Amino acid sequence: MYPGSFDPITNGHLDLIARASRLVDRLIVAILRNEAKAPLFSVEERMRMLEAVLHPYPNVEIATFEGLTVGYAAERGANVILRGIRAVSDYEYELQMALMNRRLRPEIETVFLMAGEAYSYISSRLVKEVARHGGDVSGLVPEQVCERLRWKLAGPA
Amino acid sequence: MYPGSFDPITNGHLDLIARASRLVDRLIVAILRNEAKAPLFSVEERMRMLEAVLHPYPNVEIATFEGLTVGYAAERGANVILRGIRAVSDYEYELQMALMNRRLRPEIETVFLMAGEAYSYISSRLVKEVARHGGDVSGLVPEQVCERLRWKLAGPA
Amino acid sequence: MYPGSFDPITNGHLDLIARASRLVDRLIVAILRNEAKAPLFSVEERMRMLEAVLHPYPNVEIATFEGLTVGYAAERGANVILRGIRAVSDYEYELQMALMNRRLRPEIETVFLMAGEAYSYISSRLVKEVARHGGDVSGLVPEQVCERLRWKLAGPA
Amino acid sequence: MYPGSFDPITNGHLDLIARASRLVDRLIVAILRNEAKAPLFSVEERMRMLEAVLHPYPNVEIATFEGLTVGYAAERGANVILRGIRAVSDYEYELQMALMNRRLRPEIETVFLMAGEAYSYISSRLVKEVARHGGDVSGLVPEQVCERLRWKLAGPA
Amino acid sequence: MYPGSFDPITNGHLDLIARASRLVDRLIVAILRNEAKAPLFSVEERMRMLEAVLHPYPNVEIATFEGLTVGYAAERGANVILRGIRAVSDYEYELQMALMNRRLRPEIETVFLMAGEAYSYISSRLVKEVARHGGDVSGLVPEQVCERLRWKLAGPA
Amino acid sequence: MYPGSFDPITNGHLDLIARASRLVDRLIVAILRNEAKAPLFSVEERMRMLEAVLHPYPNVEIATFEGLTVGYAAERGANVILRGIRAVSDYEYELQMALMNRRLRPEIETVFLMAGEAYSYISSRLVKEVARHGGDVSGLVPEQVCERLRWKLAGPA
Numbered sequence: 001m002y003p004g005s006f007d008p009i010t011n012g013h014l015d016l017i018a019r020a021s022r023l024v025d026r027l028i029v030a031i032l033r034n035e036a037k038a039p040l041f042s043v044e045e046r047m048r049m050l051e052a053v054l055h056p057y058p059n060v061e062i063a064t065f066e067g068l069t070v071g072y073a074a075e076r077g078a079n080v081i082l083r084g085i086r087a088v089s090d091y092e093y094e095l096q097m098a099l100m101n102r103r104l105r106p107e108i109e110t111v112f113l114m115a116g117e118a119y120s121y122i123s124s125r126l127v128k129e130v131a132r133h134g135g136d137v138s139g140l141v142p143e144q145v146c147e148r149l150r151w152k153l154a155g156p157a
Numbered sequence: 158m159y160p161g162s163f164d165p166i167t168n169g170h171l172d173l174i175a176r177a178s179r180l181v182d183r184l185i186v187a188i189l190r191n192e193a194k195a196p197l198f199s200v201e202e203r204m205r206m207l208e209a210v211l212h213p214y215p216n217v218e219i220a221t222f223e224g225l226t227v228g229y230a231a232e233r234g235a236n237v238i239l240r241g242i243r244a245v246s247d248y249e250y251e252l253q254m255a256l257m258n259r260r261l262r263p264e265i266e267t268v269f270l271m272a273g274e275a276y277s278y279i280s281s282r283l284v285k286e287v288a289r290h291g292g293d294v295s296g297l298v299p300e301q302v303c304e305r306l307r308w309k310l311a312g313p314a
Numbered sequence: 315m316y317p318g319s320f321d322p323i324t325n326g327h328l329d330l331i332a333r334a335s336r337l338v339d340r341l342i343v344a345i346l347r348n349e350a351k352a353p354l355f356s357v358e359e360r361m362r363m364l365e366a367v368l369h370p371y372p373n374v375e376i377a378t379f380e381g382l383t384v385g386y387a388a389e390r391g392a393n394v395i396l397r398g399i400r401a402v403s404d405y406e407y408e409l410q411m412a413l414m415n416r417r418l419r420p421e422i423e424t425v426f427l428m429a430g431e432a433y434s435y436i437s438s439r440l441v442k443e444v445a446r447h448g449g450d451v452s453g454l455v456p457e458q459v460c461e462r463l464r465w466k467l468a469g470p471a
Numbered sequence: 472m473y474p475g476s477f478d479p480i481t482n483g484h485l486d487l488i489a490r491a492s493r494l495v496d497r498l499i500v501a502i503l504r505n506e507a508k509a510p511l512f513s514v515e516e517r518m519r520m521l522e523a524v525l526h527p528y529p530n531v532e533i534a535t536f537e538g539l540t541v542g543y544a545a546e547r548g549a550n551v552i553l554r555g556i557r558a559v560s561d562y563e564y565e566l567q568m569a570l571m572n573r574r575l576r577p578e579i580e581t582v583f584l585m586a587g588e589a590y591s592y593i594s595s596r597l598v599k600e601v602a603r604h605g606g607d608v609s610g611l612v613p614e615q616v617c618e619r620l621r622w623k624l625a626g627p628a
Numbered sequence: 629m630y631p632g633s634f635d636p637i638t639n640g641h642l643d644l645i646a647r648a649s650r651l652v653d654r655l656i657v658a659i660l661r662n663e664a665k666a667p668l669f670s671v672e673e674r675m676r677m678l679e680a681v682l683h684p685y686p687n688v689e690i691a692t693f694e695g696l697t698v699g700y701a702a703e704r705g706a707n708v709i710l711r712g713i714r715a716v717s718d719y720e721y722e723l724q725m726a727l728m729n730r731r732l733r734p735e736i737e738t739v740f741l742m743a744g745e746a747y748s749y750i751s752s753r754l755v756k757e758v759a760r761h762g763g764d765v766s767g768l769v770p771e772q773v774c775e776r777l778r779w780k781l782a783g784p785a
Numbered sequence: 786m787y788p789g790s791f792d793p794i795t796n797g798h799l800d801l802i803a804r805a806s807r808l809v810d811r812l813i814v815a816i817l818r819n820e821a822k823a824p825l826f827s828v829e830e831r832m833r834m835l836e837a838v839l840h841p842y843p844n845v846e847i848a849t850f851e852g853l854t855v856g857y858a859a860e861r862g863a864n865v866i867l868r869g870i871r872a873v874s875d876y877e878y879e880l881q882m883a884l885m886n887r888r889l890r891p892e893i894e895t896v897f898l899m900a901g902e903a904y905s906y907i908s909s910r911l912v913k914e915v916a917r918h919g920g921d922v923s924g925l926v927p928e929q930v931c932e933r934l935r936w937k938l939a940g941p942a
Contacts, residue, residue, distance in 0.1 A: 099278035121413035
């Protein structure tokens with residue numbers, strides 16, 4: 001299971017999903033429903049973008065969840081939580097979360113994959129900031145997301 | 158003096174207080190009154206929890222303060238500010254604060270103790286997040302806090 | 315070009331500007347207009363403080379901008395974006411921004427200068443926090459800023 | 472494939488092998504033959520210790536190799552290189568190696584697992600240093616290794 | 629001045645020199661004569677490789693030096709020492725060196741440029757290690773260096 | 786107890802000893818006898834330099850030891866091991882050592898003090914490197930050490 005906000009999915013996420021889908025039998029890409037974070041895209045919009053981008057991967061399923069990540073992983077019978085790592089600051093937070101998750105559900109393992117170096121500086125947050133100021137984000141997010149971002153940020157919201 | 162938010166006290170804090178109380182003659186555990194941070198527990202609730210947990214330590218006193226940490230330390234005649242360190246990101250912020258505090262009050266020394274490795278992933282923030290989603294936090298916080306957390310999060314707020 | 319919030323300018327910023335002004339022909343100190351960050355000082359106040367402090371540097375110009383830093387740099391014909399580095403956490407964010415900026419405008423180079431060790435713990439945020447609680451910030455910010463801070467924080471806002 | 476020096480195997484390595492053996496069909500624990508590093512135990516001794524410790528894991532095979540890790544992984548048909556991560560400094564070196572390995576053999580993925588927090592401070596190097604000065608290393612290395620260490624360090628070499 | 633061992637020059641160094649040569653009037657690439665480090669290539673060989681690779685850059689000069697970097701910089705009238713930064717561990721050592729150099733020669737500024745993300749994992753040490761084990765290093769070092777490495781490592785030494 | 790190599794003592798060490806001597810009743814500055822590290826100064830020379838520099842501190846005692854630090858601390862009845870922290874890389878190694886020491890002797894606490902920011906870049910290693918190349922190290926080490934360094938490096942060894 002690969003949990004995240006995917007608000008929106010970036011080419012860094014996509015690279016990780018492509019790598020991971022070759023290593024595991026079945027991969028659940030799980031969108032966290034967290035309205036407190038004031039996402040740019042609704043869960044439904046994020047889901048539609050993931051569907052558009054991930055349909056070439058037959059063993060990848062898209063889902064949404066609320067609450068604790070390990071709780072949902074256990075519910076779905078996932079034995080691995082997949083996380084991407086980039087910078088050192090990411091990594092510390094990820095380790096802390098992984099240790100907590102191990103304490104809550106010792107039978108679920110957190111496994112880290114490395115984002116490609118070409119994606120090391122891409123985050124959903126930075127992509128949104130660049131797009132908001134009219135910067136070109138093609139190459140940073142999948143083409144379908146690129147259009148949606150333009151449309152979203154030109155709109156009344 | 159060991160300043161903090163203690164919202165709520167965790168087993169990591171408790172481990173540190175137990176270690177420190179053996180090293181110094183007298184230890185003031187000082188709760189920062191900082192309403193801007195929207196705490197889960199009121200200062201009074203945090204104080205009652207600290208009292209319940211810390212009464213086995215005769216040389217530990219509980220207090221609350223507002224404003225600058227070094228200001229309150231000077232007021233109380235404390236010559237050491239105690240801080241726990243865990244991860245690298247903590248550590249950088251702690252060093253920056255300690256250098257600033259040294260500049261403001263050169264006569265007060267900041268001293269760092271290391272949290273036990275079993276507590277390295279426990280923070281008040283993470284504990285609250287787990288409890289909020291119905292995860293089990295026994296073993297992460299003292300028993301008395303455990304009950305209060307359950308009661309608080311089940312309540313109307 | 316040296317972009318930043320300068321809310322307010324600190325002695326760390328000033329040290330960097332002094333160093334940089336000796337290395338380049340012309341330096342634009344560019345204040346980012348970002349109302350979303352709820353600054354303490356208005357852009358106009360920040361500009362007046364920069365003018366008061368920077369008039370001894372004949373090759374330093376003060377400006378304000380909105381939107382992407384590299385966009386404004388390109389508009390002004392700047393070929394270098396200057397950034398100061400202090401702690402490791404700064405540095406990671408700075409590298410990520412610099413890689414993104416390079417992608418958006420490959421012809422503009424980000425160059426890092428090191429703040430003096432005496433300024434390693436000074437940030438605008440920490441200075442405001444100390445001043446807000448009545449701590450003495452002389453020596454951390456230029457004298458003119460010191461007065462403004464006192465006046466601002468004593469006022470109705 | 473889990474490559475390493477294993478000079479000697481510690482309880483941290485063992486924890487990782489136990490976790491990993493549940494995630495993969497088959498795990499090769501591969502000892503790097505690197506005489507330049509002046510190991511304490513010969514490759515043959517390290518192999519015998521690994522055999523003694525790992526025989527409860529039916530899907531774990533022990534091997535030795537020389538040269539590039541990815542070269543040996545490719546030769547053995549392994550599609551994953553497993554690495555444990557602990558501290559930040561480890562992590563940076565590991566990421567650099569993983570990016571290099573990806574460049575040399577893009578079809579082999581490096582996957583990171585987290586050592587248990589109880590093992591975060593155990594390294595082969597530190598264990599040897601403690602043992603060399605007569606410190607007690609039981610609990611840090613498997614029992615069989617404990618005896619061998621004592622015997623080795625009491626010997627003429 | 630850009631000081632280093634250049635044993636051998638990598639594409640990461642070359643990327644940095646290309647970027648820096650556009651920012652400054654004149655750039656001295658200075659090879660440190662440090663026999664204590666047991667280099668693979670002699671200073672003369674390193675110099676010939678640098679000459680072969682750097683002749684397209686008319687404002688770049690190649691030199692060798694012994695002793696303190698800032699001492700040589702002062703001797704040559706350089707007012708800037710250029711350093712590339714990649715990982716966090718690099719960065720700490722570089723900051724420490726830069727602070728020491730500032731203390732020894734306050735008039736010389738250390739300026740950091742960021743290596744391209746495609747070069748973030750390339751170091752002379754890693755390149756030599758890969759080449760030594762027969763790995764392909766084309767794309768990691770300039771073509772001329774590639775040949776020399778192959779020839780050197782096939783030789784009697 | 787403050788253990789170290791002190792090869793030689795720097796102003797950073799001295800600053801730490803001065804701070805610590807005000808916090809504790811009695812401080813043992815303990816020189817590690819470690820011939821494997823090929824020190825510049827013999828243990829006897831280091832001891833004489835420490836004596837010359839530390840005689841103004843009546844509650845500071847100088848000693849030498851071999852073997853495990855916690856072993857010697859226990860032997861001397863010290864209940865605290867004092868360590869200085871500067872950079873992040875230091876810090877990680879120090880934490881690892883401190884956790885190991887806690888495991889070996891749970892009754893001895895490792896306590897970290899922060900070096901003054903003016904000393905953040907001074908290490909014995911760097912001081913020796915600068916002195917070796919004829920750089921001026923006054924202000925980095927106590928005056929008495931300065932002379933010894935000059936004499937030592939001018940000598941036949």
